[in-house]
Amino acid sequence: MSNNWTIRAVNDDGEPTDDSDIRLVGTATNSEAGGAFEDTDGDDVAELQRSAADMQGGDLRNAGRVGMEEALYARNNTGHSNRLSSRPLVSTQDRTITVGTDTDTIQEALNEIPLLLRHEFVIDIPDGTYDEDLLVPTVMHADTAGRSQQYDSDEGVSQNPWIQGNTSTPSNVTVNSISVASSQAAGPVIEGLQVTGIVPYDDEDAGVVVYGSQNFSFRHMSFAGCSASIGILAYSSAVTVREAVDFGTDDLTYGLKTKHNARLHVDTGPSNDPVTGSVTDYVIWIRGGSFVTHEGMTATGGSGTVWNEEGYVRETDTYKDMQSPQSSSDPGLAFGTWRQVSPDRPAKVTAQVTVETDGSSNGIIQINVDESGGTTPDYDLFVVADAGLGSGGQNSDSVTLHLPAGAQYQIQNGTDPNAANAISHVREFVL
Incomplete structure (x- = not known):
C-alpha cells in the first residue's frame, strides 16, 4: 500500500472546532485490493475516518467516525463526556449567568466557566431548592481581571469566579453538596448557599470538598440540617472560611477538616460576622501536615475547638503580636x-x-x-x-x-x- 495523506483542521465557520472542520488532503491507494481513495483538494472528505491499514497490502478498513473530542482525549471503556468539548476555553468578556433564566441548573452555569478566565464571571442563584451535587470545574486566571467591587477596592486578579446565592438567608438556596477540583484562580468565592447532603464522589462524608485548589473562599454558608459528618474538607488546598458561615446545631461531627498539607484560615471577614454554630466533636480537625489559623470564631465543639492530630494551628486572636508586649x-x-x-x-x-x-x-x-x-x-x-x-x-x-x-x-x-x-x-x- 502506498499513501500520501495530509490531515488539516480548518475552522472557518466561527463555531467551536469539531470533526466537521477536518479535511483530508492527498491520496491513499490500496494496491492489493485494487481500490483507490482520492481527495486531492479536500472537498470530498466530510469527516475523519478511524482507519486501519494493513501494511502488508490488506484492506483499508473503516472502523467508524472519530469525533474531535475522541481525537484529542481518546475513547475509553466508559465513553467520554461532552463537557470538555462544550466548555469555553478562554473568556472574551465579563459575564453574569442567572440560573433559571440563562440556564436550567446551577451545574449548567458552572459548566460555562471558561478554563482560562480573563474577565469577571458571576453566577447568580435565585432562591430555591436545587437537587444538585455541584462540581466546580478547574479554572485558571489568565489576566488581572476580578470581581472586587463589593468592597469598593481594586484587588486586581481576585475573587473570581463568584458564585452567589442568598447571603442574607442562605437557607433559601439549598444544594446537596459542592465539590471543587484543581481551581488555580485567585480567590474564587461561593456564598449564600445551604448544603444539606454528602458529596457522592469520595469517601470523606463531607458536604463540601476542595481538592488541589488555591485560595477558595466560602462565605455566608449554612450547614443546618446537613446529613454529612464534615462541613468543609480542604484536601491539599488553600481555603478561607469567613463571614457568617453557620455549622448548625450539632448536625455535623466536625465543622472543618484539613488533609494532606492543606492551608485553612477562618476569620470574620470585612463584615465582622463570625463563624458560628455547634458540632458534636471538634470544630476543626487537622491532619496530614496541614496549617490552620483562626480568629473571631464563636463556633463550639462538644470535644473542643481544635483537634490537632498532625499539623500546625495558631489562634491569631490569642497569640497576635506575641513578640510585641504592650x-x-x-x-x-x-x-x-x-x-x-x-x-x-x-x-x-x-x-x-x-x-x-x-x-x-x-x-x-x-x-x-x-x-x-x-x-x-x-x-x-x-x-x-x-x-x-x-x-x-x-x-x-x-x-x-x-x-x-x-x-x-x-x-x-x-x-x-x-x-x-x-x-x-x-x-x-x-x-
Whole structure:
C-alpha cells in the first residue's frame, strides 16, 4: 500500500472546532485490493475516518467516525463526556449567568466557566431548592481581571469566579453538596448557599470538598440540617472560611477538616460576622501536615475547638503580636496565689524559682494554669530539685508561660523539705 495523506483542521465557520472542520488532503491507494481513495483538494472528505491499514497490502478498513473530542482525549471503556468539548476555553468578556433564566441548573452555569478566565464571571442563584451535587470545574486566571467591587477596592486578579446565592438567608438556596477540583484562580468565592447532603464522589462524608485548589473562599454558608459528618474538607488546598458561615446545631461531627498539607484560615471577614454554630466533636480537625489559623470564631465543639492530630494551628486572636508586649510588671507574687494578668489580652509570664532538696525527698515547685480564668488547672508545670543532689542541693530554673486572655495562673509550693523553696522573681507581659 502506498499513501500520501495530509490531515488539516480548518475552522472557518466561527463555531467551536469539531470533526466537521477536518479535511483530508492527498491520496491513499490500496494496491492489493485494487481500490483507490482520492481527495486531492479536500472537498470530498466530510469527516475523519478511524482507519486501519494493513501494511502488508490488506484492506483499508473503516472502523467508524472519530469525533474531535475522541481525537484529542481518546475513547475509553466508559465513553467520554461532552463537557470538555462544550466548555469555553478562554473568556472574551465579563459575564453574569442567572440560573433559571440563562440556564436550567446551577451545574449548567458552572459548566460555562471558561478554563482560562480573563474577565469577571458571576453566577447568580435565585432562591430555591436545587437537587444538585455541584462540581466546580478547574479554572485558571489568565489576566488581572476580578470581581472586587463589593468592597469598593481594586484587588486586581481576585475573587473570581463568584458564585452567589442568598447571603442574607442562605437557607433559601439549598444544594446537596459542592465539590471543587484543581481551581488555580485567585480567590474564587461561593456564598449564600445551604448544603444539606454528602458529596457522592469520595469517601470523606463531607458536604463540601476542595481538592488541589488555591485560595477558595466560602462565605455566608449554612450547614443546618446537613446529613454529612464534615462541613468543609480542604484536601491539599488553600481555603478561607469567613463571614457568617453557620455549622448548625450539632448536625455535623466536625465543622472543618484539613488533609494532606492543606492551608485553612477562618476569620470574620470585612463584615465582622463570625463563624458560628455547634458540632458534636471538634470544630476543626487537622491532619496530614496541614496549617490552620483562626480568629473571631464563636463556633463550639462538644470535644473542643481544635483537634490537632498532625499539623500546625495558631489562634491569631490569642497569640497576635506575641513578640510585641504592650506593658510588663512584677506582681511580687507569693506561693498559692491565683493571678490573672489581663482579662482581655493575651499575656506572657516569666517566673524564676529556686527549689531545694534535703537529700531524702525531692523539692518541688508546681505552676498551675487555668486558661478559662478559673482555679481548676488545665495543666501543671514542675520545677524539681532531685534528692540525688544531696542535702541542700538546689535547682534554680526559669519558666515561661504563654496565656490566653483571661487565663489565671499560680505558683504553688509543692514539696519543700528544707523550707527553702522560693520565688526569685516574676515578670508579666501584657501582649
